Amino acid sequence: MVSLNRRQALRAAALGSTALMTAACGSPFASGLAATPLEPGQVAFWNLWSGGDGARAQTIFERYRAAHGADSLEATTLAWGSPYYTKLSLSIVGGRPPDVAVCHLSRLSNFARAGLLTELTPSTLAGAGIDGTQFDAAVWRSGLVDGKAYGLPVDIGALVLYYNTDLCRRAGLLDASGRLKPIRSEVAFRAALAATVQAGARWGLVSPVIADPSSNWRIFDTVYTQMGGPPLLGGNGTRITMDDRVAAESLRWLRDLTTAKLSPDTATDVTSVSLFAAGQSAFLVHGAWQTPTVTDAKVPFSLAPIPQLFGRPAAFADSHTLVFPRKDPAGDPRRALGFAKFFLENTDVWAQGGSLPVYRPVLDSAWFRGYEPVASTTPTKDIAIYDPPAWYAGAGSAMQTLAGSQVALARQGLAGPDEAVRAIRDALAGYAATPSPL
CATH class of the missing domain: 3.40.190.10 (Periplasmic binding protein-like II)
Known part of the structure; x- marks a missing residue:
């Protein structure tokens, strides 16, 4: 050797x-x-x-x-x-x-x-x-x-929106060609979720929460960026540039979806896909890479880019x-x-x-x-956002694990939004203060 x-x-x-x-x-x-x-x-x-x-x-x-x-x-x-x-x-x-x-x-x-x-x-x-x-x-x-x-x-592997075409049709959410009508605001999105529950769905939306820090990071980063938040890190990882107020607001919004009974807070990576594949949820937010699994389940579905719910169009990608x-x-x-x-x-x-x-x-x-x-x-290719450059960021990295774990706690109600944001900042501070060993 x-x-x-x-x-x-x-x-x-x-x-x-x-x-x-x-x-x-x-x-x-x-x-x-x-x-x-x-x-x-x-x-x-x-x-x-x-x-x-x-x-x-x-x-x-x-x-x-x-x-x-x-x-x-x-x-x-x-x-x-x-x-x-x-x-x-x-x-x-x-x-x-x-x-x-x-x-x-x-x-x-x-x-x-x-x-x-x-x-x-x-x-x-x-x-x-x-x-x-x-x-x-x-x-x-x-x-x-x-x-x-x-x-x-x-390629681009991004978060996308899966939708059950039968449930969405019953809820009046499809256009004449059978595609999802544009959803252009947070209010319209919540209304769409509620409409599908009224149409017979158990849940309006499912996404991974439990035991999946990376998925939580992707979802948080998407909502946070759409709300106008700057990248969490600057200076190639030497500074934490997260906007704490926007970060807390994004966590609060994600938690509200579960307290409103529109989305479960107990789904894992596997069960979120399974619930959608079984026709129990009208929407699934997950990576595009789950498409073959959903296709094999024979559930009637289609795909759309993550809708712009806030001020800036954005979808996590790598x-x-x-x-x-x-x-x-x-x-x-x-x-x-x-x-x-x-x-x-x-x-x-x-x-x-x-x-x-x-x-x-x-x-x-x-x-x-x-x-x-x-x-x-x-269209996802035009709204894709990537992790900020840092020696401790990127696919499967410490940043995704540490931040995503706190996001999961906030989405489950086990930590308040402000508490989770402080924990994210504290967890990343040591990495930001450590000179890159590369």
Whole structure:
């Protein structure tokens, strides 16, 4: 195993936001610290996709192998979240990284600013027939770090609004084409929930509350931002810029939905989807990635972007990006970029998981424009909000866990809104005061 100096070890642990020992005690993994040499012409690709995403990724992998040879790709799937990011950073600082890896856009700046990724200059991309204009402009801009590109965005996975078409029709909420009529205010939204309960729904709305800090964070961040709240963090995580008043008001509004008996405060990630799939709730607020599960349940449903209930349209989102770990000495990037381009060209497969493709040849295709109900969420790309940059923020991070846990308590009535906001500020203060170890 390649030995790491203390700074390298701290950097890897910080990027993963987990204990270094957790990663070090795992079994050896391909193309990493205990890697074996790759076959000539083979691309090593690391990802964190399991379940349905893993199956769709495997379809793309097999297409690539069919086009380039059975041994052209070594794809390695690792555990989602902090363990994945710790192992990825360890492989880079240890000098044995994969050629290409998946990185959430919300974590991209951490890796880029730590000097662990290869910059994708216009000339480098041009050599593989790739250009920034081939991607949705808003997502491409969101992925730039200090104006430079370090990753190729694959998708947008955002909070969306699922609605039961039978219940909403009975409540008079659908237009002549069978789509949800626009909901343009908080008052209209509450009225819509109440109307569906009157029409026979057990609940107007379900969403994860119990034992799911990340979902609570996503919902809170959406409402808080719509109410005009600034990002919770500033200065790359060195300052807490949360507006305490707006944060408390957003928690108060979320709690009011449960006290009004319009939404349960006991749903988990699984039971929220199950209640909707069983036809017991007219609406579900969840990630677009639940679309296959709801589809398989055979419940009559469609999708819509999260409605603008307050002053600013917003919906929490994150994106998978394809990144190219730094290698010393640097090699020829064309093989790795060729695989990345192939993956992007096949994101029609990826879109079947519910997320929006952002590679314009797929996003603008006639196929995707007719791919309902996922295509109905296309406006989400223009209202997407990502986690603020910080070494302790991003997908599966300490910030999401700490803030989301307090949001859950407030939504259950186990903590008052002001109390929860103070706890969020206190929990993040130590991280903000700690210099980035990257």
